Every structure is written in structure tokens, then in C-alpha cells.
Amino acid sequence: MIEQFLSQFMSSYQIQILSFIGIFTILAISLDIINGYTGQFSIGHAGFMAVGGYVAAYLTFYHQIPFVLATIAGALTAAFFGLLIGIPTLRLRGDYLAIATLGFAEIIRVILLNLDVVGGARGFAGIANLSNFDTVFFFTIVSFLLLYNFTRSSYGRALQSIREDETAAECMGVPTTYFKVLAFVVAAFFAGLAGSLYGHYLMFLHPNDFGLLRSIEILLMIVLGGMGNLWGAFLGAIVLSILPEALRDYQGIVYVLAVIYLIGVAISYQKGKQNLVRWFAGIVVAGVGVALLLIYGKELIIKYAGQMRMIIYSILLILMMIFQPSGLFGLARDLTLPLRRRLRGVKA
């Protein structure tokens, strides 16, 4: 329905990008429940996505189960795995948890590679094309609303209290273990759902699609957008779904660098308000540098554009963490603060 409407003025390629934005939004907001709201650290989100995708695809492929039921079954299985990995969190804090989640996703990938019934290392081909832009759109809206309400409920506040200070939360009577496991189960459920949408959209699944790179990609979305905020995760999913497409040609790279430059200007303005002359000199020098790079480095940029993606990702991760830990959403919030204050009539 919506897809037909959009196809009047968008190419199918653009609609596909929009669909991926939807799928990645679900992944990013669900990971944000664990990393952003609860303050735990998971780098194995692709594992849950793989479980959901493979289980749902198995059900529609071998048993012709309706898509919605298969998706829910896949999501529930992923949630069960979330419970399994959530239980070690009873004992682990922070860093160990990161490695454990990574290891868990890796174990899933290795098992899928050796599971012949779903194609093993050849990949799972021939999945029916049961999801399109409309289904993705519907599930994205529903997931966002559910998770948005979840984070604003007493459950969401309990999760945030764990993030702020686990010991204090426990002292206030928050059953921290229960809520940490709950965060994993909820996040895994939605990641599994996204996995099912992904598989039935692409009609093909391969275990190596769900490796560490995928998990890091989802992590980068919430870091870029701003952790602990679903709108930030949404923003990050949009940016990172468009970025690789934009990096395919020179014109796109020019746009990307221009946008990064403008964001840099905004961030440095936030930090360097006291000395505007120095700030201005800084952005002029950086701007000239970017322009020179674009003019004289054109051939190099075109040659290495494909390989630059991961390098740009990793530099973004580092710079965001050091200079803008609250992400793009936090930056927008800080920049518009004077304006919003004036609108509300509050004196600064």
C-alpha cells in the first residue's frame, strides 16, 4: 500500500534503503535498551538477529507457517536465547559481559555454519519474499511504540536506575538481576523480529552476515545517534543505512565529508563558545583542509572509497566517544536549548 504510493516518486532502490532503515531502526532501538538504558554492554546483537531470522525462515520454508506467526516464533526463540545469555549477567559486570555476548553471538554463527538443514556455509537460499516495505514499516512503528512506552514505564525507570548506579539501585529495592535479564529478553525479542524481516526481505541468509561486524554496526548506530534515547537510535539507524550507499561515488563522498564537517563545526562551537575567534579560525583551517583534500585527493578517494568505510566507521566511533558522548541527538538538544528556553519563556 505505502510501497505503491512511494513508488510513484521513488526508485525501488530508494525504497529498499528505506526498508533497511526500518529494519535497522528496530535493531538499534532494541540494542539501546541494553546498552543505553540499562548501561550493560552487549556486542552480540547480531546473534539474536540471526536466531530470529533463521527460525522464522525455517518455519516459513519447511512448514509454510504464515509470516506473522513465524516472525513471532522467531522473535520468541531469540528472546529465549536472550534469557540464556542474560543469566550469566547475574554474576558479570561490564567488561566480562561484553566478551560473553560477543562469544555467544560467535557460537551461534559457528553452529549455523555447521547446520545443514538451513544451508550451513552455503547460506539459506529460497526463503519466500514475505516482507516488503509495508510490513517493515508496520513492524518498525509497532516496535518503536512498544519500546518507547516500555522505557517510560516504571520498568524503564528501573533499567535506568541500574545504569546510573547499580549498587544504589539495589539498595533502593530494585531487583537488579531481574531487570538486567529482562532487558536482554526484551531486546533479543525485537532483534529476532528484525532478523525475520531481514531474511524474508532479502530472501537469503548467511551466517557470516551476523558476525561481529554486524553487531558493531548496530552499536555504532546508537553511539552516533546518542545512547539512552530511542530517537537517537533511530537517527543513527538512518545515518548508517544511508552512509554506505553515499560512500559509493565521489559526489556522495563530498556530501558525507561536508556533513561531517558541519557536525564538527557544531560540536566545536559547543565546546569553544568562550573563545569565538579561536573557534572561527579553527573551523576555517579545517574547512580549507577538507576542500583541499577533496580537490587534490579526488583520485585517491575514488580508488579507496570501498575500503574506507570501516576506517570512517572506526574513526567516528572514537571521535564521538571522546568529543560528543551524547551523540548527534544530544548535540541537537544542546544546540537548540537556548531556543527552546526562549519558546517556553524560561530565562537562561
Add this chain to the structure above:
Amino acid sequence: MEQVIQQIVNGFALGFIYALIALGYSLVYGIIRLINFAHGDIIMVGAYVALFSYLLANLGFVPALIVAMILCSLLGVTIERVAYKPLREAPRIAALITAIGVSFLLEYGFQLFFGPQQRAFPKFFKTVHYKVGLLSVTNEQIFILILAVFLMLVLNFIVMKTRIGMAMRAVSFDKDAARLMGINVDNVISATFALGTALAAAAGMLLGLYYQQIDPLMGFTPGLKAFISAVIGGIGSIPGAMIGGLVLGITEVLVVSLGYSTFKDGVAFLLLILVLLIRPRGIFGEKVVEKV
């Protein structure tokens, strides 16, 4: 039966390499409580430095080892100063994300400059097979063993007997109290990174000898496995890292020899999750009391 024992002998070499990496990991983790994901990629850098110092300057094993260790120490200190120091007071999750960023930057930066393909690692000396009873041992395996043990002893000496080692132990015990006692905490942390990354560089060369080929992504998995060894043995304990590395190396070689080589990487993580469930502080680890 002989085959099993033979595999265990082979596993020893791999285990000692893991142990060497685990020590560096453990050292850095002990002092700033950060899983330095980039540690594994320092291994790769070390192997590349050794490769190029062989190709370009025709250095022998020991000079190449020294060059690799020095350059990697510098790299480690630079990473610490540029990427981790600004985040020392930030939430730990921020530092972890940065560490992942540094790791990917090294991996894909090297792919960009040196190509993603595998390169043959030079054979620094001729392989000789020794027969001990029914078992066969190569001189490379013996060499890996001797060098690893030697470096561990040196590390043990530095940490236990020198002034800087004492400062490291003090900082890892209580950073603020150490600062109040007049210890320059920043310098001690940098020294720890230098020491840890130098060990990683040595491990990179040994790994190159063991697998006889290197590539830009070679470090990540051994890095994680070394961290797992450190957890199995108990983070912060030198004998623990050694035992953990051996357990993991031998398990891995046995799994491969039983014909499940595709499960090789999964087994390490399975072992990790089991240890975390049964005895989270590892074999030699001390019980950590939660301080408020």
C-alpha cells in the same frame, strides 16, 4: 593415545603464545579496568613490523623482535594517550567502545595500506624435527616455549622487583591512593601499556612463526582468546595467565585433531561462558569485593 599426547605437545606452543598475549591483556586490564580490544591488533602490527624489518633490512629474528617490541610499545603508548586518556573518568562503556574503534582502525588501516591478502611469514630458521621417544618436536616449538617463558620471567621480575613494577601494583590496587603517595599515575599507566604491547609484539612474531602466514585480521581472534585465557586463569595473575593459555591452546588443538576444526573458535567462547558461570574469578583469581 600417542596422537593425543603429540597433539598436547603441539598445543603447548600455541598455549604459550596465548599466555604471552594474555599477560599483556591482564596487565592493562589490571591497571585501568579496560578490555583493550586493540591489544589483539597490536599482535598483528608486531608481526608486520617483523616481516618488513626482515624484507627491507634483512634483520635476523632477535633484532627484528627488538624492533617490533619497541615500535609496538610506542604505538601502544600513543593509543593510550590519544584514545583512552581523555576517557579515563568517563563511563566505562565509552572507553570500551573507543577500544573497539581503535581495534577496527588498526585492522582496516592495515588492510588499506598493506592489502587484505595473506603474506608468508619469513622462516627465520630452518625447521628441525627432534624425536623424543614416539613424539616429534620441532625446534620452532622449543624456541616458542623458551622465548615465552623467558619473557614471562622478565615480566615477573619487572612487576615484582622494580620500582616501576611496585608503582604499577600500587596504581592497580588503588589509583587515587597511589596518586596521593606521589606516584605519577599517568606515567605508570603509559609504562604498563608499553610493557603489555611489547609482549603482544613478541607474541605476534611467535604467532607468525606458528601459522607461517600473517594478514591484517590475524590478531583479533587470538586477542579475544588470550583474554579468555586470562579470565580462565584469573585476571591479574601471571601464573593464571600461563595456565589459562595452556588450557585453551591444548583444548583448541585437541578439538581440531578430533576433526571439528569449524568449531575451533566456538569452543573457546564456550569455555569462557562455563568458567564465568562456575568460577567467575578464574583459577588463580582473587575474590573481588564490591566497594561502594
